[in-house]
Amino acid sequence: MDVRTLCLGVLTLGEATGYEIKQVFEGAFAHFHAAGFGSIYPALADLAAEGLVTVTEVEQEGRPDKKIYRITPEGLTRFTEALCRTRPRERVRSEFMIQMFFAALLPPARIEDALKIKAGEYREILADLDRREAEAEGEIPPGPRFTLEFGRAVYGAALAHVETRGPALVEALAATAARNDGDPS
Known part of the structure; x- marks a missing residue:
C-alpha cells in the first residue's frame, strides 16, 4: 500500500499533523511499513488537492504555522475501498538475507558479526513492541493488537532462528574455509 493511502488510514x-503521522509510521507501523517526511508531506498535499483531506493552519508564535489534517468523507470512502482491493501480500527486501544466501563468499567472522547485529536488531524491535504495549492507554483495539502480536511472533521466531541456526552456519563456513585453505588446487 502506498504512503498516500496509509496517510488516509492514519x-x-x-x-x-504531518509530524504526528510520521510518529505513527515510527511507532505502530515501525515493524511493517516505513515512510519519511519526504514522502508524507507530498502525499498530504496531493490528498488535500484531491479533497480527500482538509487542512487547517494554526498560527504558532515564533514558528511556522502548524497544519492539521482531517480526512473527509470521500477520503474515508477512498481508504476503505483501497483496503478492500488490497491483496494481503508482503514484500521483503533484506540485505541480511542476501548476505546469508551468499555466506560462503564471505569470511565466517563477517557472517558471525552480521548474525550478532541482526539478533540485536530483533531484540530491539521486540523490546519496542513490548514498550508500546506497556505505554498504551487503555485497551488496545483488535486490529492494532493483532499487528503487535504478529510482530512479536515474526521477530521472536527470527531471533530464535538466528540464535539457534546461526552458530551452525558459522561453524560450517569455518570448516569449509579450513578445508579450502589446505587444498593444493
Whole structure:
C-alpha cells in the first residue's frame, strides 16, 4: 500500500499533523511499513488537492504555522475501498538475507558479526513492541493488537532462528574455509 493511502488510514484515527503521522509510521507501523517526511508531506498535499483531506493552519508564535489534517468523507470512502482491493501480500527486501544466501563468499567472522547485529536488531524491535504495549492507554483495539502480536511472533521466531541456526552456519563456513585453505588446487 502506498504512503498516500496509509496517510488516509492514519487520519481515520483522528486529525493529525504531518509530524504526528510520521510518529505513527515510527511507532505502530515501525515493524511493517516505513515512510519519511519526504514522502508524507507530498502525499498530504496531493490528498488535500484531491479533497480527500482538509487542512487547517494554526498560527504558532515564533514558528511556522502548524497544519492539521482531517480526512473527509470521500477520503474515508477512498481508504476503505483501497483496503478492500488490497491483496494481503508482503514484500521483503533484506540485505541480511542476501548476505546469508551468499555466506560462503564471505569470511565466517563477517557472517558471525552480521548474525550478532541482526539478533540485536530483533531484540530491539521486540523490546519496542513490548514498550508500546506497556505505554498504551487503555485497551488496545483488535486490529492494532493483532499487528503487535504478529510482530512479536515474526521477530521472536527470527531471533530464535538466528540464535539457534546461526552458530551452525558459522561453524560450517569455518570448516569449509579450513578445508579450502589446505587444498593444493
